[in-house]
Amino acid sequence: xxxxxxxxxxxxxxxxxxxxxxxxxxxxxxxxxxxxxxxxxxxxxxxxxxxxxxxxxxxxxxxxxxxxxxxxxxxxxxxxxxxxxxxxxxxxxxxxxxxxxxxxxxxxxxx
Numbered sequence: 001x002x003x004x005x006x007x008x009x010x011x012x013x014x015x016x017x018x019x020x021x022x023x024x025x026x027x028x029x030x031x032x033x034x035x036x037x038x039x040x041x042x043x044x045x046x047x048x049x050x051x052x053x054x055x056x057x058x059x060x061x062x063x064x065x066x067x068x069x070x071x072x073x074x075x076x077x078x079x080x081x082x083x084x085x086x087x088x089x090x091x092x093x094x095x096x097x098x099x100x101x102x103x104x105x106x107x108x109x110x111x
Contacts, residue, residue, distance in 0.1 A: 006108055007057050014056065015049035017107045025106040030095040037092050044085030051075040065108045066101045
């Protein structure tokens, strides 16, 4: 996947890619919790992916993808009226180790 195609992805496609990465590329309690939370916290997940889309539009180097995803997580709870589902997704992602973030972003890190 090229960086240009990543910058041009829709929030829905980003969300689908990340959810698939949680299933196929991650194998920990935290990432399993995140995978299942996506089904339960649909509004929070959609909000997070919209913030990722905004952050990805400014990414020009692969090394900036994981920091953009982490920043989007913080953006989602700083929103004017975050809902409980947004907080749930935020808190689960706060548990991720650096290796889990790399696996979570794996589809975007491949060349």
